Amino acid sequence: MAGESRVYLVGAGPGDPDLITVKALRVLRAADAVVYDRLVSDEILSEIPAHAVRVYVGKEGGTHSLPQSEISQLLVTLARQGKTVVRLKGGDPYIFGRGGEEALVLAEASVPFEVVPGITAASGVLAGLGVPLTHRGLANGVRFVTGQCGKNVPLDLNWASLADPDTTLVVYMGLAKLPEISANLIAAGMPADQPAMAVSKGTLEDETVVLGTIESLPARVREVHLAPPVLILIGRVVSLRETLGRDPAPRT
Ligand SMILES: C[S@@+](CC[C@H](N)C(=O)[O-])C[C@H]1O[C@@H](n2cnc3c(N)ncnc32)[C@H](O)[C@@H]1O
Structure with missing residues (x-):
């Protein structure tokens, strides 16, 4: 009733x-x-x-x-x-x-x-890997965006605002569009050596981490054939993983 x-x-x-x-x-x-x-x-x-x-x-x-x-x-x-x-x-x-x-x-x-409410992938997956979403001196903010859109349609995101190197950028559902995301961010002014990582099946036993820069990440991810779900993180906070992270060791 x-x-x-x-x-x-x-x-x-x-x-x-x-x-x-x-x-x-x-x-x-x-x-x-x-x-x-x-x-x-x-x-x-x-x-x-x-x-x-x-x-x-x-x-x-x-x-x-x-x-x-x-x-x-x-x-x-x-x-x-x-x-x-x-x-x-x-x-x-x-x-x-x-x-x-x-x-x-x-x-x-x-x-x-x-x-x-639940723990969203960005905070759950990245906390487990020793990557704070914000950190004094490395990231003064964080943005969550979706990398999903139609198959043959370009992503309609505000690249100029997303290319801010002082903000952590987390892309949900961004695996298929990673090359496009990388190219657009660099074209909009993000430094090509901005640290980046992709995490497949975060927090689960078969979690896989791929590290790189915004420029190198698409090729590294292609080599490894990551299984979904995959979360992409772009930002200087990735550098903290070395000291705050836990096993398994990243693929570099
Ligand atoms: C439809 S969205 C759902 C997001 C969910 N509502 C949240 O708050 O996390 C699915 C996307 O979330 C991300 N995701 C969810 N769980 C994940 C995990 N365990 N590891 C990596 N990415 C994950 C991936 O980007 C995936 O494509």
Whole structure:
């Protein structure tokens, strides 16, 4: 019955199952229905109660197994059946997670909802590697951008503002467009030797790190054939990894 149920838009963190919040785990264990994405680990999924309905809506072969509009509608339908619904997403629901779009549909349908924030890939993955996002003298700010757009469409980003060497730049979903990102940043004035790194499957056991500069990173990443998900970081803070980082040793 509408009004008695609630949808929780929950962030599951960057991958390591220990990096989910206490609140996220609590609502997950009380769920009647869980609608989840590809980037949620099996350990976290094992916390779903046996009686709960599970619906996988992640990507299959590059396209969503369910279009976004249908995912949002599914949340409304499940909530109207009187269920406590958890919409479980990788990282944080409001950072490149389409959580805002789902929240708008729920608000429009007058379905009560709550957002349970998660540790986004940028902070979870990089903290684990000994790379602070900001650091006095190295980076006075940080920007998160998406490197995703249509296959044959150029990325529509404000390169002049992103080329600031005093700001850390984190690119989500940027693997396919890395050569374009590198060329555009250098053309917009970023020093070609600005440190950069790519991290595949951060916080997980098979995490891989590739280090370089904004100029060299695309070729290094190509050599290694990184598996998604991959996060790209550009900024002087990368240099702190040498002293603050842990194993595994980076590929250089
Ligand atoms: C659709 S976005 C979801 C982001 C998520 N909502 C968050 O806050 O982290 C997926 C992108 O996040 C990044 N990502 C998420 N988890 C990651 C991980 N464990 N290692 C590296 N990158 C990750 C990758 O850039 C991936 O392409």
